[in-house]
Amino acid sequence: MGRGERYFIGMNKWGHDASACLLTRSPGRPLGIEIFLKERLTRKKKAKGPLEPALLPIRGKTDPARSAYAENSYLGRPDAIEARLAARHPSYFDQVRELGLEPFYSRFNRDIGFVSHHRCHALAVAAISPYRKSLVLVIDGAGNSVDDFDDDDGELVEFPRPANARARVGKFMPSEWCSVYLQDGPRVTCVAKEWQYESLDERGRPLPPTISLGNLFAEASRHIFNSPMDA
Numbered sequence: 001m002g003r004g005e006r007y008f009i010g011m012n013k014w015g016h017d018a019s020a021c022l023l024t025r026s027p028g029r030p031l032g033i034e035i036f037l038k039e040r041l042t043r044k045k046k047a048k049g050p051l052e053p054a055l056l057p058i059r060g061k062t063d064p065a066r067s068a069y070a071e072n073s074y075l076g077r078p079d080a081i082e083a084r085l086a087a088r089h090p091s092y093f094d095q096v097r098e099l100g101l102e103p104f105y106s107r108f109n110r111d112i113g114f115v116s117h118h119r120c121h122a123l124a125v126a127a128i129s130p131y132r133k134s135l136v137l138v139i140d141g142a143g144n145s146v147d148d149f150d151d152d153d154g155e156l157v158e159f160p161r162p163a164n165a166r167a168r169v170g171k172f173m174p175s176e177w178c179s180v181y182l183q184d185g186p187r188v189t190c191v192a193k194e195w196q197y198e199s200l201d202e203r204g205r206p207l208p209p210t211i212s213l214g215n216l217f218a219e220a221s222r223h224i225f226n227s228p229m230d231a
Protein backbone atom coordinates (compact mmCIF):
# COMPACT_ATOMS: atom_id res chain seq x y z
CA MET A 1 0.00 0.00 0.00
CA GLY A 2 1.61 3.18 -1.17
CA ARG A 3 1.04 6.76 -0.04
CA GLY A 4 -1.78 8.47 -1.91
CA GLU A 5 -3.03 5.28 -3.52
CA ARG A 6 -6.78 4.84 -4.09
CA TYR A 7 -8.40 1.43 -4.53
CA PHE A 8 -11.49 0.47 -6.52
CA ILE A 9 -12.85 -3.01 -5.93
CA GLY A 10 -15.52 -4.68 -8.08
CA MET A 11 -17.05 -7.96 -6.93
CA ASN A 12 -19.02 -10.60 -8.82
CA LYS A 13 -20.45 -12.55 -5.90
CA TRP A 14 -22.13 -15.93 -5.58
CA GLY A 15 -23.05 -16.72 -9.18
CA HIS A 16 -21.05 -18.54 -11.80
CA ASP A 17 -17.43 -17.41 -12.22
CA ALA A 18 -17.29 -15.63 -8.85
CA SER A 19 -14.49 -13.10 -9.10
CA ALA A 20 -13.16 -9.74 -8.01
CA CYS A 21 -11.20 -6.95 -9.65
CA LEU A 22 -8.87 -4.47 -7.98
CA LEU A 23 -7.95 -1.18 -9.64
CA THR A 24 -5.17 0.77 -7.97
CA ARG A 25 -4.64 4.44 -8.77
CA SER A 26 -1.24 5.70 -7.68
CA PRO A 27 0.02 9.25 -8.28
CA GLY A 28 2.21 9.38 -11.39
CA ARG A 29 1.79 5.69 -12.24
CA PRO A 30 -0.38 3.80 -14.75
CA LEU A 31 -3.61 2.36 -13.41
CA GLY A 32 -2.98 -1.03 -11.77
CA ILE A 33 -5.44 -3.76 -12.76
CA GLU A 34 -5.60 -7.10 -10.95
CA ILE A 35 -8.21 -9.83 -11.46
CA PHE A 36 -8.92 -12.53 -8.87
CA LEU A 37 -10.91 -15.44 -10.30
CA LYS A 38 -12.13 -17.91 -7.73
CA GLU A 39 -11.69 -20.79 -10.18
CA ARG A 40 -7.96 -20.00 -10.50
CA LEU A 41 -7.49 -19.74 -6.75
CA THR A 42 -9.43 -22.90 -5.89
CA ARG A 43 -8.55 -24.86 -9.06
CA LYS A 44 -12.27 -25.61 -9.51
CA LYS A 45 -13.62 -24.71 -12.94
CA LYS A 46 -16.40 -22.08 -12.92
CA ALA A 47 -16.22 -21.85 -9.14
CA LYS A 48 -19.19 -20.13 -7.58
CA GLY A 49 -20.43 -19.54 -4.03
CA PRO A 50 -18.58 -17.51 -1.38
CA LEU A 51 -16.03 -15.09 -2.77
CA GLU A 52 -13.69 -15.19 0.24
CA PRO A 53 -10.75 -16.88 -1.61
CA ALA A 54 -10.68 -13.96 -4.05
CA LEU A 55 -11.16 -11.30 -1.37
CA LEU A 56 -8.39 -12.39 1.00
CA PRO A 57 -5.54 -11.33 -1.34
CA ILE A 58 -7.27 -7.97 -1.93
CA ARG A 59 -7.69 -7.39 1.81
CA GLY A 60 -3.93 -7.49 2.24
CA LYS A 61 -3.29 -5.01 -0.56
CA THR A 62 -5.82 -2.30 0.24
CA ASP A 63 -6.71 0.24 2.89
CA PRO A 64 -10.51 0.37 3.42
CA ALA A 65 -10.30 4.09 4.22
CA ARG A 66 -9.04 4.72 0.66
CA SER A 67 -11.21 2.14 -1.12
CA ALA A 68 -14.50 2.21 -3.02
CA TYR A 69 -16.50 -0.98 -3.47
CA ALA A 70 -19.14 -2.13 -5.99
CA GLU A 71 -20.87 -5.47 -6.30
CA ASN A 72 -23.26 -7.53 -8.38
CA SER A 73 -24.41 -11.11 -8.64
CA TYR A 74 -25.98 -13.02 -11.44
CA LEU A 75 -28.27 -14.55 -8.80
CA GLY A 76 -29.65 -11.28 -7.44
CA ARG A 77 -28.60 -8.51 -5.09
CA PRO A 78 -25.62 -9.72 -3.02
CA ASP A 79 -26.92 -7.95 0.10
CA ALA A 80 -30.24 -9.85 -0.15
CA ILE A 81 -28.49 -13.19 -0.80
CA GLU A 82 -26.17 -12.64 2.18
CA ALA A 83 -29.07 -11.69 4.45
CA ARG A 84 -30.88 -14.92 3.50
CA LEU A 85 -27.70 -16.92 4.17
CA ALA A 86 -27.22 -15.29 7.56
CA ALA A 87 -30.82 -16.12 8.47
CA ARG A 88 -30.17 -19.76 7.63
CA HIS A 89 -26.65 -19.90 9.11
CA PRO A 90 -26.45 -17.49 12.06
CA SER A 91 -22.64 -17.70 12.24
CA TYR A 92 -22.20 -16.62 8.61
CA PHE A 93 -21.15 -13.05 9.33
CA ASP A 94 -18.99 -14.17 12.30
CA GLN A 95 -16.88 -15.99 9.74
CA VAL A 96 -16.64 -12.85 7.61
CA ARG A 97 -15.51 -10.92 10.69
CA GLU A 98 -12.94 -13.56 11.65
CA LEU A 99 -11.40 -13.27 8.18
CA GLY A 100 -11.29 -9.48 8.45
CA LEU A 101 -13.45 -9.10 5.34
CA GLU A 102 -16.06 -6.69 6.75
CA PRO A 103 -15.34 -3.92 4.19
CA PHE A 104 -16.46 -6.26 1.39
CA TYR A 105 -19.95 -6.92 2.82
CA SER A 106 -22.80 -4.45 2.95
CA ARG A 107 -23.83 -5.79 6.36
CA PHE A 108 -20.77 -3.93 7.68
CA ASN A 109 -20.10 -1.41 4.91
CA ARG A 110 -23.12 0.62 3.80
CA ASP A 111 -21.04 2.37 1.12
CA ILE A 112 -20.87 -0.67 -1.19
CA GLY A 113 -22.61 0.25 -4.44
CA PHE A 114 -24.85 -2.14 -6.34
CA VAL A 115 -24.23 -2.07 -10.10
CA SER A 116 -26.77 -3.89 -12.25
CA HIS A 117 -25.69 -6.82 -14.43
CA HIS A 118 -25.97 -5.18 -17.86
CA ARG A 119 -24.39 -1.97 -16.61
CA CYS A 120 -21.41 -4.03 -15.38
CA HIS A 121 -20.99 -5.45 -18.88
CA ALA A 122 -21.20 -1.97 -20.42
CA LEU A 123 -18.74 -0.42 -17.94
CA ALA A 124 -16.27 -3.26 -18.52
CA VAL A 125 -16.44 -2.58 -22.26
CA ALA A 126 -16.02 1.18 -21.75
CA ALA A 127 -12.96 0.57 -19.58
CA ILE A 128 -11.09 -1.18 -22.40
CA SER A 129 -12.69 0.51 -25.42
CA PRO A 130 -10.16 2.09 -27.81
CA TYR A 131 -12.93 4.53 -28.88
CA ARG A 132 -13.86 7.77 -27.22
CA LYS A 133 -17.49 7.26 -28.20
CA SER A 134 -19.31 4.05 -29.07
CA LEU A 135 -22.61 2.21 -28.83
CA VAL A 136 -22.58 -0.85 -26.54
CA LEU A 137 -25.14 -3.62 -27.01
CA VAL A 138 -25.60 -6.07 -24.12
CA ILE A 139 -27.57 -9.25 -24.85
CA ASP A 140 -27.79 -11.80 -22.08
CA GLY A 141 -29.56 -15.01 -21.17
CA ALA A 142 -30.77 -13.05 -18.15
CA GLY A 143 -29.40 -10.07 -16.29
CA ASN A 144 -30.71 -8.72 -13.03
CA SER A 145 -34.41 -8.88 -12.27
CA VAL A 146 -36.46 -5.71 -11.92
CA ASP A 147 -36.65 -6.30 -8.16
CA ASP A 148 -32.85 -6.21 -7.82
CA PHE A 149 -32.61 -2.59 -8.94
CA ASP A 150 -32.67 0.27 -6.44
CA ASP A 151 -36.00 2.10 -6.78
CA ASP A 152 -34.20 5.29 -7.81
CA ASP A 153 -31.84 3.57 -10.28
CA GLY A 154 -31.90 5.74 -13.39
CA GLU A 155 -32.23 2.71 -15.68
CA LEU A 156 -35.31 1.39 -13.86
CA VAL A 157 -36.85 4.87 -13.75
CA GLU A 158 -36.26 5.30 -17.50
CA PHE A 159 -37.28 1.75 -18.46
CA PRO A 160 -39.79 0.54 -15.84
CA ARG A 161 -41.16 -2.95 -15.40
CA PRO A 162 -43.62 -3.61 -18.26
CA ALA A 163 -47.17 -2.96 -17.07
CA ASN A 164 -48.42 -6.34 -18.30
CA ALA A 165 -45.52 -8.38 -16.83
CA ARG A 166 -46.45 -10.96 -14.22
CA ALA A 167 -44.60 -10.45 -10.95
CA ARG A 168 -43.20 -13.96 -10.93
CA VAL A 169 -43.53 -17.05 -13.05
CA GLY A 170 -42.19 -20.00 -11.08
CA LYS A 171 -38.72 -18.86 -10.07
CA PHE A 172 -38.54 -16.41 -12.92
CA MET A 173 -38.84 -12.66 -12.34
CA PRO A 174 -38.96 -10.12 -15.17
CA SER A 175 -35.29 -9.57 -15.91
CA GLU A 176 -32.93 -7.75 -18.28
CA TRP A 177 -32.24 -9.39 -21.59
CA CYS A 178 -31.13 -6.56 -23.86
CA SER A 179 -29.74 -3.12 -23.04
CA VAL A 180 -28.13 -0.45 -25.19
CA TYR A 181 -25.63 2.06 -23.82
CA LEU A 182 -23.86 5.06 -25.29
CA GLN A 183 -20.25 5.25 -24.21
CA ASP A 184 -18.56 8.64 -23.95
CA GLY A 185 -15.10 8.16 -22.47
CA PRO A 186 -15.55 6.36 -19.13
CA ARG A 187 -19.26 7.20 -18.92
CA VAL A 188 -22.04 4.95 -20.16
CA THR A 189 -25.69 6.00 -20.50
CA CYS A 190 -28.48 3.47 -20.96
CA VAL A 191 -30.64 4.50 -23.91
CA ALA A 192 -32.75 1.33 -24.35
CA LYS A 193 -33.62 -1.71 -22.26
CA GLU A 194 -35.84 -4.73 -22.88
CA TRP A 195 -37.14 -6.98 -20.12
CA GLN A 196 -37.96 -10.65 -20.59
CA TYR A 197 -41.14 -11.66 -18.82
CA GLU A 198 -44.41 -13.51 -19.01
CA SER A 199 -47.48 -11.37 -19.60
CA LEU A 200 -51.25 -11.74 -19.56
CA ASP A 201 -53.64 -11.19 -22.43
CA GLU A 202 -56.69 -8.93 -22.13
CA ARG A 203 -58.67 -11.78 -20.54
CA GLY A 204 -55.99 -12.47 -17.94
CA ARG A 205 -54.64 -15.59 -19.61
CA PRO A 206 -50.84 -16.07 -19.57
CA LEU A 207 -49.01 -15.38 -22.82
CA PRO A 208 -45.74 -17.19 -23.59
CA PRO A 209 -42.69 -15.53 -22.01
CA THR A 210 -40.55 -13.29 -24.17
CA ILE A 211 -37.48 -15.21 -25.31
CA SER A 212 -34.10 -13.52 -25.36
CA LEU A 213 -31.38 -13.99 -27.96
CA GLY A 214 -29.09 -14.85 -25.02
CA ASN A 215 -31.37 -17.76 -24.10
CA LEU A 216 -31.29 -18.96 -27.68
CA PHE A 217 -27.47 -18.89 -27.47
CA ALA A 218 -27.61 -20.82 -24.16
CA GLU A 219 -29.90 -23.46 -25.69
CA ALA A 220 -27.54 -23.88 -28.65
CA SER A 221 -24.67 -24.25 -26.16
CA ARG A 222 -26.65 -26.88 -24.23
CA HIS A 223 -27.02 -28.98 -27.39
CA ILE A 224 -23.41 -28.59 -28.49
CA PHE A 225 -21.47 -28.53 -25.20
CA ASN A 226 -24.03 -30.20 -22.90
CA SER A 227 -24.19 -27.03 -20.79
CA PRO A 228 -25.85 -23.64 -21.34
CA MET A 229 -22.85 -21.82 -19.86
CA ASP A 230 -19.90 -23.45 -21.58
CA ALA A 231 -19.94 -21.89 -25.04
Ligand SMILES: [Fe+2]
Pocket residue numbers: 117121140142143
Ligand atom coordinates in the same frame (compact mmCIF):
# COMPACT_ATOMS: atom_id res chain seq x y z
FE1 LIG B 1 -23.99 -11.47 -18.34
